[in-house]
Amino acid sequence: MFLRLRDCPCLVVGGGPVGERKVRGLLRARARVTVVSPQVTPGLAQLAEEGRVRWRRRRYRAGDLRGMVLVFVASGDRRLNSRIADHCRRAGIWVNVADSPEESSFLVPAVVRRGELQIAVSTGGKSPALAAFLKSRLEEDIGREYDSLLAFLGELRPWLKEILPSDQKKRARAFRRLVADRVLWELVARGERKAARERVAECISEQWD
Numbered sequence: 001m002f003l004r005l006r007d008c009p010c011l012v013v014g015g016g017p018v019g020e021r022k023v024r025g026l027l028r029a030r031a032r033v034t035v036v037s038p039q040v041t042p043g044l045a046q047l048a049e050e051g052r053v054r055w056r057r058r059r060y061r062a063g064d065l066r067g068m069v070l071v072f073v074a075s076g077d078r079r080l081n082s083r084i085a086d087h088c089r090r091a092g093i094w095v096n097v098a099d100s101p102e103e104s105s106f107l108v109p110a111v112v113r114r115g116e117l118q119i120a121v122s123t124g125g126k127s128p129a130l131a132a133f134l135k136s137r138l139e140e141d142i143g144r145e146y147d148s149l150l151a152f153l154g155e156l157r158p159w160l161k162e163i164l165p166s167d168q169k170k171r172a173r174a175f176r177r178l179v180a181d182r183v184l185w186e187l188v189a190r191g192e193r194k195a196a197r198e199r200v201a202e203c204i205s206e207q208w209d
Contacts, residue, residue, distance in 0.1 A: 001106075002118065002120075003029075003070070004029075005026065005029040005030065005031040005069075005070065006029065006030040006031070007030065007031070007032060008031050008032065008069045008070065009031070009032045009034065009067050009068050009069060010026050010031040010032065010033050010034070010068060010069065010070040010071070010072075011033075011034050011035075011036065011064060011065065011068045011070070011071045011072070012026070012033060012034070012035050012036070012071075012072045012074070013035075013036045013037065013060050013064070013071070013072070013073045013074065013075050013080075013081075013084055014036075014037055014072075014073065014074035014075040014076060014098070015035055015037030015038075015039055015040030015041060015044050015055075016037075016040075016041060016074065016076060017041060018074040018098050019035065019037065019040070019041075019044065019072070019074045020040075020041045020043050020044050022072040022074060022096075022098075022108075023035060023044060023047065023053060024043075025108070026070075026072075027047075027052060027053070031070070032054075033052075033053040033054070034053065034054045034055075034056065034064070034068075035048070035053055035054070035055045035056065036056045036058065036059070036060050036061075036064050037055075037056075037057070037059075037075070038057060038058055038059060040055060059080075060075065060080065060084060062087055065087055065088065065091055065093060068093055069093065069094070070093070070094050070095075071084070071088050071093055071094070071095045071096070072095075072096050072098070073085060073095060073096065073097045073098060074097075074098035074099075078099065078100075081097050081098070081099065081100060081103075082097075082100070082103060084097075085097045085100070085103040085104070088105070089105065094106050096108060101124070101125025101126075102125075104125070107122055107124065107125050109121050109122040109131065110122075110128075110131040110132055110134070110135035111135070112135055112138045112139050112142055114142060114143075114144060114146045114147040114150075115147030115150060115151065116147070116150055116151070116154070117142075117146050117147055117150050119138055119142065121134045121135050121138070145185060145188070145189040148188050148189055148191075149179075149184075149185060149188050149189075152188045152193070152196060153175075153178070153179070156197070156200060160174075160175070160200075163204070164204070174204060177203055178200060178203055181199065181203055183199055184196055184199045184200065184203070187199055
């Protein structure tokens with residue numbers, strides 16, 4: 001599940017390196033982030049000084065959950081983490097506990113990003129090291145050309161939906177044909193948009209002739 005968190009209020013309890021990673025991930029999603037911790041890393045302090053996050057310089061209080069849609073718990077205090085997770089469950093708030101997958105209502109996968117393209121790898125919390133290893137393998141195999149192709153197909157999608165058959169199965173088959181066309185990939189990778197559009201028209205014509 002990929003969540004749209006733009007402008008959503010999210011809480012991170014804990015100001016250490018793990019908490020900072022969670023904060024930076026939320027900022028990439030353009031969430032509104034509050035950090036609760038007596039002390040924070042220099043990186044988090046800088047983000048707070050820049051006004052990119054709100055820092056409550058104290059220990060967690062139950063009222064900190066008010067209005068939050070998502071919570072990350074990484075306080076370093078096992079008992080406190082468990083208590084916050086329980087508060088979140090009772091309040092119906094999605095929570096991730098850094099050191100306890102079994103107490104989390106969602107897990108954070110390792111993610112390969114190529115522009116708008118995202119590929120997630122999860123081991124169900126059993127082995128973050130394996131997830132990181134698989135992510136690195138995927139990063140080697142999934143190059144920047146995927147981002148270019150996705151952007152190109154996104155631009156063409158409204159036009160393709162107009163000219164392709166209304167039959168959903170035929171339309172899906174046509175999209176699969178385009179995605180698998182190596183000539184199209186190469187044209188897009190070289191930035192030859194006009195030739196790429198001509199190739200799209202050619203592929204569609206070949207399929208329905």
